[in-house]
Amino acid sequence: MKKVLAFVLAALMVFSLVACGSNSTATGSSSAAAGGSSAAPAGDASGVKAAVFYYNYSDTYISSVRTALDGKLEAAGIEYTDFDGNNNQTTQNEQIDTALSSGYNLLIVNMVTSGSSDTATAIADKAKAAGVPVIFFNRAVEEDGNEGAVLGAYDNIAFVGTDAPEAGHMQGKMIGNYLVENYDAVDLNKDGTIQYAMFMGDASNVEAIYRTQYGVEDCDAVLTEAGKPALEYFDSANTNKYQLDMNGAWSAQAAQEYMQTNLSQYSEANGNMIELIICNNDNMAEGCIAALQAAGYNNGEGTTTIPVFGVDATDSAKALIAAGSMTGTIKQDADGMAECIALLAGNVASGSDLLAGTDSYTKDEANGLDNKIFIPYQEYTGE
Missing domain, CATH: 3.40.50.2300 (Response regulator)
Structure with a gap:
């Protein structure tokens, strides 16, 4: 009876991973529907299983990043699963634990708790213990004035975001x-x-x-x-x-x-x-x-x-500007951010250095952090 109960509980855990985490809409990767299994990835990417954690699917900008990143990971033949933290750090932490125990070997993390070196360190430590790289993106991983506390403490780590x-x-x-x-x-x-x-x-x-x-x-x-x-x-x-x-x-x-x-x-x-x-x-x-x-x-x-x-500069904001209802916005480049993240993921897939091919990007030189990559902002007024 105990063996049967253990089997049922294990099955429920797998179902939970699929229901809560595997919500990618990419058509070329069945990780969206099957909680980790995907269509045969191309080339060297076949050994990579990326778990992509978003702080909140309902955020319009984050939704734009997700759409762009899904497409780029799919094009690179990288198996991936998306997870919705639903604006709850505890939920995201549990999702990370489940992904690591399920064999995912690349973490791509949009933290719920922005600018918290404690939260980021806990995630980085889990990745380090599992021997997998971690790419943080969009939301700051360290407090202002505490730069390098996380990004400088682990070799296989990077951040892709903006200069706040x-x-x-x-x-x-x-x-x-x-x-x-x-x-x-x-x-x-x-x-x-x-x-x-x-x-x-x-x-x-x-x-x-x-x-x-x-x-x-x-x-x-x-x-x-x-x-x-x-x-x-x-x-x-x-x-x-x-x-x-x-x-x-x-x-x-x-x-x-x-x-x-x-x-x-x-x-x-x-x-x-x-x-x-x-x-x-x-x-x-x-x-x-x-x-x-x-x-x-x-x-x-x-x-x-x-x-x-x-x-x-979301699509809906651009439409409001075109209609004369909104005056201007600052473009946060969702596609550019996704492109850089996909580049780093591709490096992992090919066995290259995590930061290979990133010399053209602006980095946090002021704090000596070559692994902190900034995607530039741009003014947008519809002109």
């Missing part, structure tokens, strides 16, 4: 230049100052912290250089000067709900309308635009458009 402050600097300058060129039109109440709202996303995320800081600071620098006053946060009672997705999900829904509440108190009729909206990602920008459109704004020709800026 860059998006904030780029967005701030873009907003400042836009305001200088359109100041009178944006200043709806004609008080000589632009009242803004800021949507942060996740308070512990390094990217969100820098975007919140530099999106305003760099805009203010452009304004003051042009002889204009600095931005003024619309709600003087909010000393943080941002509104936060309390679930850390950077969601359109949270931003829309905040903006609906804002618009019930701040309006042109009251002379205190929010005149500029800065968002740390395009999801939140879309939520704000939905609330504005319901209130009669940003609906195209004949309606007042409140400038809304985001980050990511």
